[in-house]
Amino acid sequence: MKKVLVITYYWPPSGGAGVQRSVKFVKYLRQFGIEPIVLTVDPKDASYPVIDESLLAEISPEQRVIHTPSFEALRVVERLFGKKHIPTSGFSNKSKGGLISWGLRFMRGNLFLPDARKGWVSYAVKKAKEIIEQENIDTVFVSSPPHSSQLIGLKLKQAFPQVKWVADMRDPWTDIYYYPELLVTPLMKRYDRHLERKVLNTADEIVVVSDAIKRLFAAKLYDGNASKIHVIPNGYDEADFPNERSVKANSIKRITYVGTMADSYVPEVFFKVLSELQSEEPTLAFELQFVGSVSQQIREQLQAYQLKVNFEAHVPHAQAIRYMLDSSILFLAIPAVPDAEGILTGKLFEYLACQRPIVALGPEQGDAAAILRLTEAGKMFDRENNNGLKSYVKELLSAESSVVSNNTVSQFERKALTERLAAILR
Numbered sequence: 086m087k088k089v090l091v092i093t094y095y096w097p098p099s100g101g102a103g104v105q106r107s108v109k110f111v112k113y114l115r116q117f118g119i120e121p122i123v124l125t126v127d128p129k130d131a132s133y134p135v136i137d138e139s140l141l142a143e144i145s146p147e148q149r150v151i152h153t154p155s156f157e158a159l160r161v162v163e164r165l166f167g168k169k170h171i172p173t174s175g176f177s178n179k180s181k182g183g184l185i186s187w188g189l190r191f192m193r194g195n196l197f198l199p200d201a202r203k204g205w206v207s208y209a210v211k212k213a214k215e216i217i218e219q220e221n222i223d224t225v226f227v228s229s230p231p232h233s234s235q236l237i238g239l240k241l242k243q244a245f246p247q248v249k250w251v252a253d254m255r256d257p258w259t260d261i262y263y264y265p266e267l268l269v270t271p272l273m274k275r276y277d278r279h280l281e282r283k284v285l286n287t288a289d290e291i292v293v294v295s296d297a298i299k300r301l302f303a304a305k306l307y308d309g310n311a312s313k314i315h316v317i318p319n320g321y322d323e324a325d326f327p328n329e330r331s332v333k334a335n336s337i338k339r340i341t342y343v344g345t346m347a348d349s350y351v352p353e354v355f356f357k358v359l360s361e362l363q364s365e366e367p368t369l370a371f372e373l374q375f376v377g378s379v380s381q382q383i384r385e386q387l388q389a390y391q392l393k394v395n396f397e398a399h400v401p402h403a404q405a406i407r408y409m410l411d412s413s414i415l416f417l418a419i420p421a422v423p424d425a426e427g428i429l430t431g432k433l434f435e436y437l438a439c440q441r442p443i444v445a446l447g448p449e450q451g452d453a454a455a456i457l458r459l460t461e462a463g464k465m466f467d468r469e470n471n472n473g474l475k476s477y478v479k480e481l482l483s484a485e486s487s488v489v490s491n492n493t494v495s496q497f498e499r500k501a502l503t504e505r506l507a508a509i510l511r
Contacts, residue, residue, distance in 0.1 A: 088221070091107065098128055101134060101399075104137075105319070109322055111148065117508075132160055132202065135399050137399075153209055155205035156208075198273060200232060203236065206234075206240070210237050214244060227252055239284055242289075252284060255293075259274070262424065263349070285305050292509065295427055295452045296316055296452060297452050331488060333411060336370055339371070340415075341373075341409060343405050346375060346378065346379045346383055347420070358475045360392060374394070375395070376405055376408045378399065414444060428447070430453065437462050437494045440462075442489050443457060444474070
C-alpha cells in the first residue's frame, strides 16, 4: 500500500468546519490503496479556535498520528490581552473598534505572515524529514489554512526534490475576503504575495474547493497552465447521518443557521422578510435558531425585528447535525464581500445531506448558488431581491413537507471525493 504523509495543523481535538476535510480524507484513503501517516501539531501547543473532543472518535485506532511542538504567537497574545481578543477566523471577525483591536490586526497582518501559526513550520519540517526518510515517503499532502503550513511543503520540496507535493488549499490566500482588515502594509503585502506565488508555482499538484479559487490561483502561475489545479469540493460523510431523515412533527417550523454569523454576512434582509411575514401571515408559526457564534450587532438586529430566536454556542459536530435534522428550513448566508461568488462554505454540503430546503443569501450567480440549482435543494437570493426572498420563504413555511431529496447530492459524499484525491496522490 502506498504511504502518503498528510500534514495538517487542524486535527482533532480541534473542531470547526476546516478540520473535517482532512479527517474524512484520512478516514477513507485506505479504501483506495493509500496509507496516510498524519503529522500535526501537539494539542497542548496549538491555538485552536474551537475544540470538539467528539471528533477523536473519527480516528481509527490503527491510524498513525505524529504530533510536534509549536511556538504559538496567538498563545502569547492571549496571555497578554485575554482570550476575548483572539478571533475565530484570523483577526477578521472581531470588532474593529478600539486601540487593542487595531494593534492586534496590524500585528497579525505585518509580523505574522502568512499567519500567526507559522511557529509550527520549523518543528513540522524537522519531523517530516525524519518520516520521509524512515518510511520512504514519495508523496506529501499538505492541507491549509493556515497557509503557513504550505511553507512546510515548500521546504520539504527543496530538501527532497523527488518527493511529490500536493497542496490542498481550502481558502484563498492574499485574496481572502478579510485580508483588507489586517492592515497589511504595501511592503509586507508584496512579501506575502511572493510566498503565495512561490507555493503555487513549486507545488506539483494543487487541490482547491471551488472553480472560483482555481481561477484565482491559476492567474498566479508563471506558465498559466492550470492543469495541475484540481477542484475537489468539501462534502458530507453519509456515515454521520441517519437513514431516516424525516422532520419531527411540530406546529412551529424551525429555521436554523449553523456556524459563525459575523457582521460581514449581512443577514438583515432575511430578518426583515421574516418580520413582515410574522405580521402579515400569523398562521405561519416559526422560530429562528442559531448554532455557533453570532455577532453582537446581528443579535441587536434580531431583537429589533422582534423575532423568536434560540441561540446555542458551538457544539460538537454530531450535535450540530442533530440541530440541522431537527429543523424544517436551513438558512445559509454568504459574506457580502468582494469576490463572494467563489465562496463555497463547507456547511452547505451537510445542509444538502440533511435533505431540508435551503434558503440562502448571496450572489445568485456564485458557486454556492450553482450547487443549489444542481441539487434542487434550495434557492440563493441577492440581498436586493427582497420580493423573491419573501415569496420563497412564505412558500417553504406553507409547505406540508420539509424534506427534499435528489440523487445528485451523492457526488459530494466524502468517500467519493476521497477517491478523486487518491487518484491525484497515486
